[in-house]
Amino acid sequence: MNLVVAALVGLLFALGLGLAGMTQPARVLGFLEFRDPALLLTMGGATAVTLLGFPRVLRRERPVFAWRFWLPTRSDIDRKLLVGAALFGLGWGLVGLCPGPALTALAGGDPLVGLFVAAMFAGMALHARRG
Amino acid sequence: MALVVAAGLLVGYGARAGNGCTSGHGVCGLGRRSPRSLAAVLVFMTTGALAAQVLRPLLLGGAS
Known part of the structure; x- marks a missing residue:
């Protein structure tokens, strides 16, 4: 992908x-403690954009800034999946x-954020080693 | 500190094993109406709330 586009998209995100x-x-x-529902709007808002936007985008033959789409195919x-998501949620919470x-x-x-990110990469490496 | 390391390990390992995170499953997966993503989101929202409301107070002994 075009590096400039990648940088701009990362910045926007x-x-x-x-x-x-x-x-x-x-x-x-x-x-997560159900004290502050504001982030529900964040997630809902972001998902609303993809729910409405993705079908339109995918009608194209290919993306504007890449030669093809890369989409997950499993259903x-x-x-x-469930064990991974459960562990992920525990760490997140x-x-x-x-x-x-x-x-x-x-x-x-x-x-502390640096320590978290280092541990996160270690966790990913651990998964890669276990296959 | 130990809590931060443990949480980081869980998040990293879990995101790989579960094929996605809050953005991947939550925003992108739900937007594609993926059943795998819906399942993952329901699971990590539940365990996330559990960790924040039960595990965290337990491990921190009341001091947040």
């Missing part, structure tokens, strides 16, 4: 996450950070 409060663990924890719900916002929050310079 990070701005959205930051503005919505996803990069602040306290806000995310408030949401079976297996054990690995323990500190209030998930991958995209954690990478974005690195820019804030908090060493």
Whole structure:
């Protein structure tokens, strides 16, 4: 993909996450504790855009900035998916950070966020080694 | 600190094993009406709420 486009899209995504409060663990924890429903609007708003936008985009023969679409094809719900999602949720709820916002929050310079991201990559590597 | 490391490991491993995260399954997957993503979102929302409301207070002993 065009590097400039990738950088701009990343910037837009990070701005959205930051503005919505996803990069602040306290806000995310408030949401998961059912104290602050605002992030439901974030998720709902973002999903509304993809729900309405994706069908239109996919009517194209190919994306504007790539030579083809890369889309997941599986639709079976297996054990690995459910166990993975469950573990992911536990980690997310323990500190209030998930991958995209954690990478974005690195820019804030908090060493704890750096530690989280390092552990996150270690977790990914662990999965890669186990196959 | 230990909590942050444990959570990071879980998030990294879980995102790979579960083929996606909050953005991947939540925003992109739901937008494609993927049944796998709906299942993943329901599961990680549930365990996320559980971790935040039960596990976290337990591990931190009341001090947040």
